[in-house]
Amino acid sequence: MPTTVTSTTAPSEWRDYYALTKPRVMSLVVFTGLCGLLAAPGHINPVLGFTAVLCIALGAGGAGALNQWWEADLDARMKRTAKRPLPLGRMTRTSARDFGVALSVGSVLIMGLAVNWLSAIVLAVSILYYAVVYTIWLKPRTPQNIVIGGGAGAFPPLIGWIAVTGHITWMPVLLFLIIFMWTPPHFWALALFVQSDYAKAGIPMMPVVAGEKSTRRQILAYAVILLVVSLVPWWIGGTGAIYGVTALALSAAFVALCLPVASRLAGQGDTMKPEKRLFAYSVLYLFALFAALVVDRVVLGQGTSA
Amino acid sequence: MTPEEQDAIKRARKGRNLALGLVLLGLVVLFYAIAWAKIAG
Numbered sequence: 001m002p003t004t005v006t007s008t009t010a011p012s013e014w015r016d017y018y019a020l021t022k023p024r025v026m027s028l029v030v031f032t033g034l035c036g037l038l039a040a041p042g043h044i045n046p047v048l049g050f051t052a053v054l055c056i057a058l059g060a061g062g063a064g065a066l067n068q069w070w071e072a073d074l075d076a077r078m079k080r081t082a083k084r085p086l087p088l089g090r091m092t093r094t095s096a097r098d099f100g101v102a103l104s105v106g107s108v109l110i111m112g113l114a115v116n117w118l119s120a121i122v123l124a125v126s127i128l129y130y131a132v133v134y135t136i137w138l139k140p141r142t143p144q145n146i147v148i149g150g151g152a153g154a155f156p157p158l159i160g161w162i163a164v165t166g167h168i169t170w171m172p173v174l175l176f177l178i179i180f181m182w183t184p185p186h187f188w189a190l191a192l193f194v195q196s197d198y199a200k201a202g203i204p205m206m207p208v209v210a211g212e213k214s215t216r217r218q219i220l221a222y223a224v225i226l227l228v229v230s231l232v233p234w235w236i237g238g239t240g241a242i243y244g245v246t247a248l249a250l251s252a253a254f255v256a257l258c259l260p261v262a263s264r265l266a267g268q269g270d271t272m273k274p275e276k277r278l279f280a281y282s283v284l285y286l287f288a289l290f291a292a293l294v295v296d297r298v299v300l301g302q303g304t305s306a
Numbered sequence: 307m308t309p310e311e312q313d314a315i316k317r318a319r320k321g322r323n324l325a326l327g328l329v330l331l332g333l334v335v336l337f338y339a340i341a342w343a344k345i346a347g
Contacts, residue, residue: 011314011315011317011318011319012318012322013318013321013322014321014322014324014325014326017322017325045343045346045347047339047340047342047343048340048343048347051336051340054336110336113340114340114344
């Protein structure tokens with residue numbers, strides 16, 4: 001583990017603790033978690049539904065804090081992350097660790113007591129997966145780190161769904177797989193056009209390790225898999241045609257935007273338009289796809305627990 | 307430590323305490339609501 005200890009130069013404010021939870025990541029987590037909850041068959045008391053989404057958000061915040069506790073030295077070496085509270089020395093590393101543990105344990109316990117224990121267990125697994133398997137173990141070791149990290153981001157809709165149904169079926173697992181397949185093209189598109197200093201920090205990101213060409217090919221490969229996976233909920237009868245047709249259109253467009261990205265190489269002074277377009281679309285894609293899932297459920301009322 | 311630094315520390319501590327107080331208050335309300343939801347369900 002990293003050893004340099006940063007001394008505290010300024011008193012920590014509540015905002016520093018808030019920043020530890022990665023609020024911007026949390027907005028996507030809350031959205032997909034809520035969609036999983038709304039799309040699941042069955043009913044949940046609104047108060048308990050709110051509690052479930054709150055616990056998903058708090059758990060993600062706890063995992064984010066643990067991630068920053070572990071990576072404080074690494075963050076200090078990259079421009080994008082150098083302004084986080086720990087690299088700035090605004091709090092001690094111990095405070096960040098304890099804050100992360102408190103949020104994680106608290107969110108799992110509340111989820112278990114208020115909602116159900118299966119969703120609490122999956123929430124605990126997702127936190128451990130992000131904080132330990134991803135952050136500590138695999139991120140510094142493999143260029144597949146983004147693929148693995150995508151797993152962490154894929155948990156919220158699964159947890160939201162289980163909060164309602166109390167058991168794991170194919171549908172929530174498919175929602176997990178959709179985000180899992182979506183993450184690599186989403187992130188690598190960004191990695192292609194953002195001059196990042198991951199190399200400087202010693203993190204093996206795919207474009208640096210496998211080269212630009214291979215990364216571009218893999219973007220397309222994941223997009224094609226995503227196209228298929230996003231349609232399975234419809235094929236197995238878990239959703240109606242509203243979701244099915246929307247998913248087909250959205251995913252086809254995703255593949256179409258990946259084609260130019262996959263078939264070119266950036267030259268000197270490249271504006272990287274296709275990559276930027278793909279990245280912007282990928283965010284829209286996920287919001288629209290999950291929104292379609294909820295609309296489908298509300299309008300058609302279909303959705304066996306298949 | 308200069309008086310300014312001492313002031314900054316006091317201000318930051320006050321802010322943290324206030325935030326923690328609000329969080330605890332929020333938990334009280336949440337647990338109360340959960341208890342009612344459980345009893346009603």
